[in-house]
Amino acid sequence: MERIDGYARIRDYAAVGDGRTVALIALDGSVDWLCLPNVDSPTIFGGLLDAERGGSFRLEPAVPYESERAYQQRSNVLETTFTTAEGRVRVTDAMTLTDIKRISPMRELVRKVEALAGTVPLRWRFEPRLGYARADTRIERRVGRWFASAAADAVALGVFGGEQGARRGDAIEGELRLAQGESALLSLAGASREPAVIPGRDGPAFEQRSVDGVRLGHAWPPR
Numbered sequence: 001m002e003r004i005d006g007y008a009r010i011r012d013y014a015a016v017g018d019g020r021t022v023a024l025i026a027l028d029g030s031v032d033w034l035c036l037p038n039v040d041s042p043t044i045f046g047g048l049l050d051a052e053r054g055g056s057f058r059l060e061p062a063v064p065y066e067s068e069r070a071y072q073q074r075s076n077v078l079e080t081t082f083t084t085a086e087g088r089v090r091v092t093d094a095m096t097l098t099d100i101k102r103i104s105p106m107r108e109l110v111r112k113v114e115a116l117a118g119t120v121p122l123r124w125r126f127e128p129r130l131g132y133a134r135a136d137t138r139i140e141r142r143v144g145r146w147f148a149s150a151a152a153d154a155v156a157l158g159v160f161g162g163e164q165g166a167r168r169g170d171a172i173e174g175e176l177r178l179a180q181g182e183s184a185l186l187s188l189a190g191a192s193r194e195p196a197v198i199p200g201r202d203g204p205a206f207e208q209r210s211v212d213g214v215r216l217g218h219a220w221p222p223r
Contacts, residue, residue: 041192
């Protein structure tokens with residue numbers, strides 16, 4: 001996929017959602033649009049309109065690649081396959097749902113990475129810009145997550161199966177290097193005017209505890 005001045009073509013975007021909001025993901029694996037908690041709320045990522053200042057959540061191979069994608073049958077779960085000279089990797093993007101009413105304010109975008117063949121190095125960049133990039137977004141490390149917050153809104157990034165990343169200016173950058181059969185998960189959970197409920201990768205029934213005022217939940221392990 002070719003970008004022009006940092007912008008992807010509209011036809012290169014696919015949408016995933018949960019009935020309350022929607023994320024637009026480019027063919028190169030970048031989430032360039034996401035409003036939280038609802039579709040008419042201010043943006044977390046607005047790179048679709050402002051590639052320089054709008055913010056995005058990038059995830060792509062660190063080497064030249066070709067990409068193709070499709071939705072899983074009868075769903076809006078998006079699968080993007082990246083093919084490189086070293087191998088193939090699949091990224092599955094979805095927004096989760098839960099039947100547990102007391103945590104319904106949470107919104108979660110999950111990005112599951114699976115190495116299908118060979119070893120493919122990937123890079124990711126988490127660059128949130130809350131409030132249409134006009135809010136003073138603060139990024140900090142808490143309870144094993146990267147938190148970005150502004151006023152009453154917050155998003156938390158959890159990385160499972162890979163390095164946690166490091167701060168580079170106003171963004172968090174990291175790498176994944178998965179061999180065939182290995183997988184990793186990136187979870188982006190958001191809350192607005194509610195306690196931050198943070199889902200974990202593993203755990204049986206829902207459990208909850210409080211750390212520094214942040215409620216941690218463990219539910220919905222990906223299959």
